[in-house]
Each structure stands twice: as C-alpha cells, then as structure tokens.
Amino acid sequence: xxxxxxxxxxxxxxxxxxxxxxxxxxxxxxxxxxxxxxxxxxxxxxxxxxxxxxxxxxxxxxxxxxxxxxxxxxxxxxxxxxxxxxxxxxxxxxxxxxxxxxxxxxxxxxxxxxxxxxxxxxxxxxxxxxxxxxxxxxxxxxxxxxxxxxxxxxxxxxxxxxxxxxxxxxxxxxxxxxxxxxxxxxxxxxxxxxxxxxxxxxxxxxxxxxxxxxxxxxxxxxxxxxxxxxxxxxxxxxxxxxxxxxxxxxxxxxxxxxxxxxxxxxxxxxxxxxxxxxxxxxxxxxxxxxxxxxxxxxxxx
Numbered sequence: 001x002x003x004x005x006x007x008x009x010x011x012x013x014x015x016x017x018x019x020x021x022x023x024x025x026x027x028x029x030x031x032x033x034x035x036x037x038x039x040x041x042x043x044x045x046x047x048x049x050x051x052x053x054x055x056x057x058x059x060x061x062x063x064x065x066x067x068x069x070x071x072x073x074x075x076x077x078x079x080x081x082x083x084x085x086x087x088x089x090x091x092x093x094x095x096x097x098x099x100x101x102x103x104x105x106x107x108x109x110x111x112x113x114x115x116x117x118x119x120x121x122x123x124x125x126x127x128x129x130x131x132x133x134x135x136x137x138x139x140x141x142x143x144x145x146x147x148x149x150x151x152x153x154x155x156x157x158x159x160x161x162x163x164x165x166x167x168x169x170x171x172x173x174x175x176x177x178x179x180x181x182x183x184x185x186x187x188x189x190x191x192x193x194x195x196x197x198x199x200x201x202x203x204x205x206x207x208x209x210x211x212x213x214x215x216x217x218x219x220x221x222x223x224x225x226x227x228x229x230x231x232x233x234x235x236x237x238x239x240x241x242x243x244x245x246x247x248x249x250x251x252x253x254x255x256x257x258x259x260x261x262x263x264x265x266x267x268x269x270x271x272x273x274x275x276x277x278x279x280x281x282x283x284x285x286x287x288x289x290x291x292x293x294x295x296x297x298x299x300x301x
Contacts, residue, residue, distance in 0.1 A: 010167075012167070013037070014036075014038075015037070015039070016039050017039070017040060017060045018054045018055040020066060029071055035074040035167075036072050038064060038075070038076070038078075039077075040060045040079065041053055041078060041080045042094050043093070043097040044094060047090070050083060051080065051083065052118075061097075068102050076167070077101075078109065079098060079107065081108060081110060081111065081139045082111045082130075082140075083111045083131075084128040084129055084130055088135065088142060091142060095142070095143060096146075099151075099152070104161060104165035106147060106159075106161075107158050107159050107160070108143045108158055137291050143160075151163075155237065155239075156174065156238065171237075173233060174234055174237050175233075175249070176189075176226065176234070178191070184200065184201050185199045192221045193220050194218065196216055198215070198216035223250070223252075226250065227246075227250035227257060228257070230250055231246070231300040232298070234246075235285060235296055236285075236293060236297065239284065240282050241254060242281075242282045243255065243282065255281075258299075265283075265299060266283075270288060270292060270296050271283050271285055
C-alpha cells in the first residue's frame with residue numbers, strides 16, 4: 001500500500017461510530033488523514049434511538065478508542081442537544097462523557113427540525129413537542145461553562161477544542177475564503193461566485209465523463225453582498241471581526257457598511273466594540289450575543 005507523501009496541514013475525514021474499523025483507520029492514516037471527526041451525537045442510548053442512530057454508547061466510546069489506538073492525535077466528535085424531552089442534567093452527562101474521552105475537539109449543535117424530515121412531521125402532528133428556547137439556551141450555556149472547566153476553548157459558536165486543535169478548514173468558511181466542493185450537491189465558492197453541483201449521482205458522473213462541469217446552479221455575489229456575507233459568518237468566531245482585517249479582505253469599512261446594524265447590536269448587548277488606536281478596532285459577540293448569534297448574523301445581511 002502506498003504511503004501518502006504530501007504535506008497536508010489538515011486532512012479531515014468524518015466517520016460514523018458503527019462503521020469505523022481498524023482496517024479503515026489504518027487506510028486513512030496511510031493516505032495522510034491526520035484528523036478524524038466521529039458522528040457520536042450522544043452517549044445516551046435512549047436519545048440515540050430517538051435520533052435514529054445505528055450505534056449505542058458503547059460503540060461510540062469504542063470508536064474513539066480505536067482511533068486513538070490507531071495513531072490519531074486529533075480526534076473530534078459531534079454532539080446534539082435540545083431534543084424533545086431532554087433535560088439539562090441529561091445533557092451534562094453527555095458533556096461529561098465526551099470530556100472524559102481522549103478528544104481534542106467537540107462540536108455541539110442545537111437540534112433543528114429540518115423540513116422534509118420525519119421529526120419535522122412529528123412536530124407538525126404534535127406527537128413530539130420541541131423544547132422551549134429557554135431550556136435550549138440553558139443547555140448551550142452549560143456546554144460553554146462546563147467544557148471550559150474541562151480545558152476546551154470555545155473558538156466559534158458551536159466549536160470547542162483543546163488549545164492548538166482548532167479546526168483549520170472551518171476557518172475557510174468563517175473567513176469567506178475560496179473553497180472547492182467535489183461530488184454531487186457539493187458547493188464551491190470563488191471569485192464571488194457560489195456554485196452547487198447537480199444532486200443526482202448518475203447525472204454527476206455522466207457530466208464528468210463527458211468533460212462537462214457538473215454544476216447545477218450558480219450565484220454571482222456583488223462585492224457588497226460578499227462583504228456582508230463575510231461579516232455574517234466571521235462574527236460567529238470568538239475573535240470577532242477586526243476592522244483592518246475586514247477592510248483588507250473586502251475593500252469595505254465595516255463601521256460604514258454596517259452603519260445601521262452595529263450601533264443597535266451594541267445597544268442591545270449582542271456585540272461589544274473594541275477600539276484600538278484611531279482607525280483600527282474590532283467587534284465581537286458578547287455572552288448574550290453568543291446565545292442569539294443567528295439574530296446578529298442576519299443583521300449583517
């Protein structure tokens with residue numbers, strides 16, 4: 001088997017606990033993968049069943065152990081909170097189980113009821129009742145405080161890592177940098193144009209074989225639209241938006257571009273403005289703003 005000879009800074013692969021084997025892990029490492037993200041979602045068997053997952057707690061724990069034994073030094077997992085009838089103590093148990101494992105990264109996502117999913121239909125027919133926003137906010141607040149106590153640094157709304165293990169490729173999206181998506185339905189972004197590939201696998205393969213770009217749709221953003229999107233995604237990071245960085249990145253001055261939004265967001269306690277010298281400065285989320293990040297992001301668009 002050939003050995004990867006490149007110099008990838010970060011090469012991540014996502015895996016499900018139930019399908020992660022020693023053979024696959026050896027293959028990943030041999031091909032240069034140096035970071036693995038495992039879709040654990042929860043360590044509560046009842047919660048996993050409600051979410052329709054195929055693994056259980058034991059399987060999830062073993063998957064992390066396998067990755068560690070195989071030689072991975074950068075191991076992350078995803079967790080979901082806020083499912084119907086979940087309790088704050090139950091969520092804390094999930095956080096503790098995660099923090100007790102040899103992990104370098106934990107992502108925590110609030111459950112969303114996406115259109116077209118079975119749980120969305122259950123909400124419609126009232127067979128399940130979503131948690132209140134207050135309880136979900138308490139769970140999120142708990143994740144921030146508890147993971148900090150266990151040595152994880154929050155560097156973005158949903159992401160926590162051990163020092164030095166921030167997910168590098170995600171900064172491509174948060175900085176609104178160019179990226180390439182390969183495969184059906186994959187999205188690419190460059191030169192202010194967002195492209196989405198055709199979703200059908202056969203159609204995608206046929207177009208590639210014929211030398212045709214497998215793009216299904218595209219959207220050209222104006223410089224101002226691109227700048228506003230940059231502000232909307234960058235504000236999600238704990239470092240916030242540096243005015244000098246934003247001007248160099250987009251060609252716009254953030255205080256001028258967001259003259260209507262910034263003062264109100266500051267007045268509402270969602271963001272704080274830090275002044276450095278006469279021209280430079282920065283805005284970042286407050287603790288309240290972290291809880292209402294979607295409100296802040298949408299204000300920039």
